[in-house]
Amino acid sequence: MANATLTMEERNTMQIHPSRKKLLIVTGISLLLGGCSISDWYNGYYVEKSANISYQRKSDAYYNSESPQMKELRKKNDAYCTDLAHKPENRLQEKGYPNGVFNEPMYELCMIKRGTPTYGAYSSIMQAKKRDAERRAQGEIVPY
Template identity: 65%
Template sequence: MANVILTLKERDIMQIRRVKPILFIVTGLSMLLTGCSISDWYNGYYVDRSSMKRYTKRSDAYYNAESPEMKELRKKNQAYCSDLASRPENRIAKIGYENRVFNEPMYRVCMRERGTPTFSTYESMQAEKRRAERRARGEIIPEYW
């Protein structure tokens, strides 16, 4: 009887000694994987960083492709439109800002009307041209209300 009890205790001890490292490894891996998810990194940090790089690259290419005369005109227009959009009577009221904020839409319209559209305005104009071409080819069917 004593041999049977001793044998059972040895088996239990051996099983516990094998389970502890496995349990430690599984717990450690689960904590690591839930704390630092690959999808969180990819969808958050990586995508934001890569899209900003792509936007900056295209924006720089757009502004660097301008002629020297156009660059001078852009400087003049920027000074005029910035002054116009930052005047107190043209500022936009926003919660939390006592003196209101810079009128970005007015700035963009002013730059476009004076012949030097900003890069974001240029992109939206190109997208509208592509949509109009697709509508003309019949790829996009306009919905009537």
């Protein structure tokens, strides 16, 4: 009886072993073939999502740090600059849009001139200042 039980255990072990080998081979091949798209996903979807979240977080922090008076001024300036950029004579002509499109550069400049730059304008101004400071440190002549 004990000899029959031992034979059954050996038989079960022998039957499981080849299927484990096949599973390991199939898993290895699928990982190798799927590995190409993982880098595409990481560099495309994940990085874009991460950049959007980071920009949104910094933008919210920029606008939330303003005083109530500055927020009120921003609302007034936003209404004025939006109206100015939407006027038919100020719209940008682009193919496929017979009435033109919103003049974003005019809106940005209007907000800057009125003392309430948008976060996008503020961040580009700060990047330009950092770049100029680095160039000055390297010995290049950059006007202040």
